[in-house]
Amino acid sequence: MIRGGLAMIVLASCVGGGVAPLAAQSDRCFFQIERVGRQGAQEPTETGSFNYFAGGGVRLVCRDTGVSMESDSVAYYNGGEYTEFIGSVRYVDSTVTMTAARGTYYKAGERWEARDSVVLRNLTNGSTLTGPSLDYYRAVRGLRDVEELVAVRRPTIRYFGTDSAGRRQEPYLIVADRVRMRGNDQMWAAGTVTIDRSDFSGRSDSLRLDTGAGNDGSMVGGPPELRGLGTDPYRLTGTLIDLTLDEDDELSFVVAKDSAHAVNDEWDLVADSIALDIVDDELEQMLAWGDSIRPEATSTDYLIRADSLALDTPQQILRELRSFGTAWLGSATDSVTGERDWMAGDTVVARFVERQPGDTAKASLEQLEARGEARSFRQVYDEGEACPEPSINYVRGQTIIVYMKPPPEEDVDRVEIFGEVDGIQLEPCVVPPTPPDSLAAPGDTTVVSPDSLAAPGDSASRPTPPPPPAEEP
Structure with a gap:
């Protein structure tokens, strides 16, 4: 001994x-x-x-x-x-x-x-890992330049980033079947991965996160799903979701690729790829592009289709909608005809103005512009007529600009059309003839019959020209 x-x-x-x-x-x-x-x-x-x-x-x-x-x-x-x-x-x-x-x-x-009952604490940033099994490889000169670890059997990680001043930020809570970490700021996770924080949550088959020089990450498989939990909640899915972090390790930009789908309180957006620009946990901008799944954005008031789309919503107020490449923008469906008013062109842009505090709607349409083989289809109701159906106005030009009256009014102020202009105006109803007795002089017994004014074979109703397309792709 x-x-x-x-x-x-x-x-x-x-x-x-x-x-x-x-x-x-x-x-x-x-x-x-x-x-x-x-x-x-x-x-x-x-x-x-x-x-x-x-x-x-x-x-x-x-x-x-x-x-x-x-x-x-x-x-x-x-x-x-x-x-x-x-x-x-x-x-x-x-x-x-x-x-x-x-x-x-x-x-x-x-x-x-x-x-068994493993608890690891990073002395540099305060991150912790708990779980049943961990392999740790410390930094050794000539062998590895930075420490690494591998944990299996579903460890739980509280992963702290730091802001630009070096202050520790709110941690990411990450759970996965397998985890690999390198240094203080790089991590890979696989197998039913969850990542949660007060401002967002994510689910995927695998996750990569770099809170150091890369300031980025990615979620793959599952399919991956990212949910914003701030004052402007959203849900984003795709086959792959790329994450970008700002200098304070806050989520600032995300891109979903391949069969992307984004939903928030106002919009439902589908496309090949969708990007969300996030500022202070709110959606500042939504972008969409692709060809196998053509971008389409739907809300209560609008439907937009184009090769690419941009929706600007700073501080949760809609400011501008931009659509490029065979663009089409439709309004809400008319309750009588079941059709939408719409504008189309190579490019269609809608601009909005903020409404007064207390209004139900946050923004009102200010201007609508179509450029490049522009077309406009509009249904117009005449409150002075007894006809319950709208007249149809269809025009074409190189550029069409519609100016709206300022809120609280929600009607067209004027329309400007440039280039070679043509169009058609269709009235849905025939104005009934004036009663005969209203034309007769006192004591006159002559009755004017509508048929007596028509040519042989003619009728009182005017022929209806072929209608314009009600809705374009």
């Missing part, structure tokens, strides 16, 4: 071959026993080395590195090829602290394995 003081000398010589010069040691671990609670035991091995066992509270340090490991008992095998720590295990180096029920340190690769 060997007591603790002698064991320290034996252990050091077995691992390091004596005390090496500091420059030659690099950052490799050369064990020294700092504390042994009771006598240790030593046994030789077939390889000519030996195993060492100690208990009663053991603390080992890696000489000249600041790394320490301690537990209730230690088993040191084959001259230090690997060392097992059992009961109340604690590992400390310059970047992390870790506790577990069991731990093993492997000399080859400088790898630390923690098992």
Whole structure:
């Protein structure tokens, strides 16, 4: 049996071959026993080395590195090829602290394995990981330039970023089947991944997050889903979602690719790709583009189709809708005809003005403009006529600009058309003839019959020209 003081000398010589010069040691671990609670035991091995066992509270340090490991008992095998720590295990180096029920340190690769009730804390940013199994690879000169870890069996991570002033921000709560972390700011997760914070939540098969120089991330598979939980909630899905973080590690821009779909309180948007610009947890802008799934945006008041779309909604107020490439913008469906008023062209832009506080609607249409083979279809009701159906106004030109009356009125003020202009106006009803007695002089008994004014074969009703297209793609 060997007591603790002698064991320290034996252990050091077995691992390091004596005390090496500091420059030659690099950052490799050369064990020294700092504390042994009771006598240790030593046994030789077939390889000519030996195993060492100690208990009663053991603390080992890696000489000249600041790394320490301690537990209730230690088993040191084959001259230090690997060392097992059992009961109340604690590992400390310059970047992390870790506790577990069991731990093993492997000399080859400088790898630390923690098992059962593992809790790791990053000393630099305060991030924590809890779970049943973790492999930790500390930074060692000549082996790896930064620490790495791999955790399996669904660990839970509280992942802190920092703002531009270095202050710790609200953590991301991440849960996954498997997690890999590199340094203080890079992470990969796979297997039913969830990421949550007070301002958003995400679900996917895998996740990449870089809160360092990259300031970005991505969610893949599931399909991935991202939900905004702030004052302007939204839901975004696709096959892939790319994330961009600002300098304060806040979510600032997201892009869903391949079968993208975005929904908020006002809009339902589908396209190949959809991007959301986020400022202070609110949607500042929504963008959509693609050809296999042509962008389409729907709201209570509008339907928009084009090769690409842009919706500006700063401070949750609609300011402008822009549509490019075979663009088409329709209003709400008319309750009588079931048709929409619409404008179309190469480009269609709708501009809005903010309404007064207290109004039900936040914004009103101010101007509508179509450019490039512009067309306009409008249904007009005449309140002075008895006809319940609207007249149809269809015009074409190179450019059409519709100016609206200022709120609270919601009617057209004027229309300007440029280029080669043509169109058609269709009235839905025939004005009935004036009663005959209203034309007769006193005492006159002559009755004017409408048929007497018509040519042979003619009728009182005027022919109806072919209508314009009610709705274009």
